Amino acid sequence: xxxxxxxxxxxxxxxxxxxxxxxxxxxxxxxxxxxxxxxxxxxxxxxxxxxxxxxxxxxxxxxxxxxxxxxxxxxxxxxxxxxxxxxxxxxxxxxxxxxxxxxxxxxxxxxxxxxxxxxxxxxxxxxxxxxxxxxxxxxxxxxxxxxxxxxxxxxxxxxxxxxxxxxxxxxxxxxxxxxxxxxxxxxxxxxxxxxxxxxxxxxxxxxxxxxxxxxxxxxxxxxxxxxxxxxxxxxxxxxxxxxxxxxxxxxxxxxxxxxxxxxxxxxxxxxxxxxxxxxxxxxxxxxxxxxxxxxxxxxxxxxxxxxxxxxxxxxxxxxxxxxxxxxxxxxxxxxxxxxxxxxxxxxxxxxxxxxxxxxxxxxxxxxxxxxxxxxxxxxxxxxxxxxxxxxxxxxxxxxxxxxxxxxxxxxxxxxxxxxxxxxxxxxxxxx
Amino acid sequence: xxxxxxxxxxxxxxxxxxxxxxxxxxxxxxxxxxxxxxxxxxxxxxxxxxxxxxxxxxxxxxxxxxxxxxxxxxxxxxxxxxxxxxxxxxxxxxxxxxxxxxxxxxxxxxxxxxxxxxxxxxxxxxxxxxxxxxxxxxxxxxxxxxxxxxxxxxxxxxxxxxxxxxxxxxxxxxxxxxxxxxxxx
Numbered sequence: 001x002x003x004x005x006x007x008x009x010x011x012x013x014x015x016x017x018x019x020x021x022x023x024x025x026x027x028x029x030x031x032x033x034x035x036x037x038x039x040x041x042x043x044x045x046x047x048x049x050x051x052x053x054x055x056x057x058x059x060x061x062x063x064x065x066x067x068x069x070x071x072x073x074x075x076x077x078x079x080x081x082x083x084x085x086x087x088x089x090x091x092x093x094x095x096x097x098x099x100x101x102x103x104x105x106x107x108x109x110x111x112x113x114x115x116x117x118x119x120x121x122x123x124x125x126x127x128x129x130x131x132x133x134x135x136x137x138x139x140x141x142x143x144x145x146x147x148x149x150x151x152x153x154x155x156x157x158x159x160x161x162x163x164x165x166x167x168x169x170x171x172x173x174x175x176x177x178x179x180x181x182x183x184x185x186x187x188x189x190x191x192x193x194x195x196x197x198x199x200x201x202x203x204x205x206x207x208x209x210x211x212x213x214x215x216x217x218x219x220x221x222x223x224x225x226x227x228x229x230x231x232x233x234x235x236x237x238x239x240x241x242x243x244x245x246x247x248x249x250x251x252x253x254x255x256x257x258x259x260x261x262x263x264x265x266x267x268x269x270x271x272x273x274x275x276x277x278x279x280x281x282x283x284x285x286x287x288x289x290x291x292x293x294x295x296x297x298x299x300x301x302x303x304x305x306x307x308x309x310x311x312x313x314x315x316x317x318x319x320x321x322x323x324x325x326x327x328x329x330x331x332x333x334x335x336x337x338x339x340x341x342x343x344x345x346x347x348x349x350x351x352x353x354x355x356x357x358x359x360x361x362x363x364x365x366x367x368x369x370x371x372x373x374x375x376x377x378x379x380x381x382x383x384x385x386x387x388x389x390x391x392x393x394x395x396x397x398x399x400x401x402x403x404x405x406x407x408x409x410x411x412x413x414x415x416x417x418x419x420x421x422x423x424x425x426x427x428x429x430x431x
Numbered sequence: 432x433x434x435x436x437x438x439x440x441x442x443x444x445x446x447x448x449x450x451x452x453x454x455x456x457x458x459x460x461x462x463x464x465x466x467x468x469x470x471x472x473x474x475x476x477x478x479x480x481x482x483x484x485x486x487x488x489x490x491x492x493x494x495x496x497x498x499x500x501x502x503x504x505x506x507x508x509x510x511x512x513x514x515x516x517x518x519x520x521x522x523x524x525x526x527x528x529x530x531x532x533x534x535x536x537x538x539x540x541x542x543x544x545x546x547x548x549x550x551x552x553x554x555x556x557x558x559x560x561x562x563x564x565x566x567x568x569x570x571x572x573x574x575x576x577x578x579x580x581x582x583x584x585x586x587x588x589x590x591x592x593x594x595x596x597x598x599x600x601x602x603x604x605x606x607x608x609x610x611x612x613x614x615x616x
Contacts, residue, residue, distance in 0.1 A: 159559065163580065166557035170597075185481045186505045187558075195475070282501055282508045282552075284560040288580045302581050305595050312597035314556050370582030370594075 002031065003222070005234040006038045032219060038237035039244055040225035042413050046120070047223070047244075048251030049113035054211065055252055056106035059259075061204050063099040064148075071151065073197035075190045078153035079278045097267040098259075103145050104270045105259050107293035110138065119352060121228055121340030126221040128332040133214040135328045137207055142294070142325075144203040147196040149275075149291060150188070156272045158279035159288050161188040161196070167301075170318040187281055227412045228340025229405060236409040287369055295366030296359050299378040300324050300385065302370055320382060327389050334389055337397035339405070347400040348393075355388045481505075486616030488608070491547070499564040501552055504603060504615045508552030510564045510576070510589075511613070518587035519545055521574060525586065532598045536588040539602050549613065550589040550600035554578040561585060561600070576600065 009030040011017045020027055030036045070089050072081040085092035114134070117123055123131035150161045165183055169175040184191025222231060231237055238244075262269065270292055274285045290298050304317040311319075342349040358381050365378035406412035487504045491511055494500055499512035514522075522536040540547060552560045556578065562568035563576035563585075571577030571584035573592045578585075583594030590599040605615040 159580075163557040163559065169558075181476050183477075184475055185477050187507050189481070189506055191478065191481065281506055282503060282560065284578075284580065286579050288559065302595070305582070313595040314597045317595060369579070375582070 003038045007035050009036055034241045035239040037240040039223050039240050040231055040236060040409050041238045042225050042409050044226050046116040048248055049109045051248040052109040052251060052255050053113055056109055059102045063095050066095050067099055073194050075153060075193055082152045097263045101262040119342045120226055122224045123332045124340050129217040130214060131332055132329060133210055133217055137210050140203055140207045144200060147200040150196045153279045154275035155277045155279055155285050156275040158188055159284055167318045170315040225409060226341060227406055227409060229409055232408045289367055296362035297321050297324055299362040299366035300382045303378040303382040305375060335393050335397055339402040344403040344405050345400055348396050351392050351396060358384045486614060489613045490611060491613055492611035501564045508560050510550050510552045512548040514546045514548055522588035531591050534599055539588050548589055549605055550602055554583055554596055555598045556581055556583050556596035
């Protein structure tokens with residue numbers, strides 16, 4: 001779980017010594033996120049986002065538990081109970097806006113976290129399991145966010161639930177019965193609202209559990225770093241505490257600034273006004289769009305407008321949308337290049353940025369109505385997305401000539417003079 | 432226990448008494464677990480009060496040719512449309528090769544009541560309510576209904592013509608109880 005030079009936990013106070021014998025929880029924390037966890041010395045700010053995602057989850061859990069004390073999951077009163085939180089409950093507006101925008105903040109930091117993983121090849125051996133658990137967390141987050149969005153029972157809530165549970169009806173033969181079973185009715189109604197509330201309360205704790213596995217799996221090989229070069233000696237690492245606890249605390253400050261400006265200055269910026277209209281099962285809003293964090297996947301869903309082979313357009317759309325996420329599970333085996341960091345992969349780096357542009361384009365297409373040129377653009381965008389992972393990535397891994405890499409992390413930081421072979425006096429005393 | 436033998440060391444060979452107890456115990460626990468799964472699964476299915484809303488009576492006397500109304504059955508929207516002769520003619524003139532889900536207008540209406548097109552107002556793609564039933568709404572490229580969510584176009588017989596929806600708008604089970612009253616469900 002750690003490098004041989006990592007500091008050992010040595011409780012000083014008699015109470016802590018007693019505690020260490022009975023329940024070594026402080027030892028666990030020390031080794032996980034304290035002075036006992038040795039981390040590469042060269043991590044940049046992109047390495048903040050894991051901790052920030054954890055912070056965002058805690059914000060969601062705390063505000064969510066409070067909201068559940070005031071909310072009522074019944075189609076007759078759900079919408080009004082949310083308005084009751086906004087208008088009558090003391091500080092209710094703040095807690096709800098924090099929860100609403102907290103979801104967006106959670107997705108922003110998780111997308112940056114995934115971006116970091118893709119750019120620096122964090123998914124590669126020996127960290128495949130960290131990546132697989134991360135994709136699992138992402139899927140759970142999507143399910144949780146979707147169900148949470150249904151709870152206010154506004155127009156977007158209702159029609160979002162109708163459309164997303166409609167995905168299941170695309171499955172041949174069992175689709176429609178399955179959908180009715182999931183909804184407990186023929187359309188989203190009281191049964192669906194209640195079960196969504198129950199699961200929306202449960203899933204964040206499941207996410208918390210998978211995060212513990214994610215961090216556990218990470219701590220076996222230890223954190224990667226921007227060069228992708230493995231840790232070779234003591235000079236390459238610094239203890240997590242105080243070096244990265246301080247750096248993460250700074251990142252948390254920036255995160256809270258952005259989060260606060262959303263809550264206090266434009267709390268509805270990322271929402272849809274239609275969700276302030278109570279749900280009406282007889283009238284679909286003219287333009288249904290999911291929350292911003294689902295838009296690229298929604299564009300892939302909408303890209304299929306024609307039957308192809310023996311599968312109809314609807315099923316293709318649903319398959320493609322799920323496949324676009326499921327594909328990420330195979331990433332560690334699709335990218336066969338031994339070089340982790342895109343900093344040393346001149347060709348992959350170009351395609352990486354094209355992929356980023358492609359996902360942003362899909363996001364825009366997801367937001368636009370199902371008309372030309374957006375349909376065509378989302379089709380091209382979807383094709384490129386799959387081509388990137390299934391064709392470009394394996395080929396690039398094979399033909400690319402990587403740039404020369406530093407011999408060690410220390411050399412990357414300090415230049416040739418800081419090579420591990422140089423006496424440690426050449427290295428700052430903090431290392 | 433006739434098949435049972437005891438070797439020199441006193442260890443039982445073949446099917447032992449203990450094997451039988453293991454199998455019986457695990458089987459019994461398995462049956463018990465399966466019996467508990469059943470209520471946990473079925474509680475998710477539509478409950479009796481939801482199923483009880485399964486028929487609706489509609490008075491259609493006031494619907495003029497070219498007009499449509501939106502009502503609801505099992506909490507789903509239903510479109511009742513009084514087709515004009517031109518709309519019926521357009522539906523009849525459509526070649527089967529232009530249809531994704533081949534059905535004639537006769538198959539989608541009751542004999543002698545061909546002008547009454549009664550369908551669910553639920554797009555077969557992902558369940559939005561298509562436009563075209565109310566005055567002034569877009570009827571799509573084929574004069575029937577248009578689903579704004581993902582751009583499915585339905586013709587004057589409620590058949591899918593363009594867009595991602597796989598099948599025609601569903602015709603619910605219904606009966607004319609008189610010339611002006613329809614019982615859906």
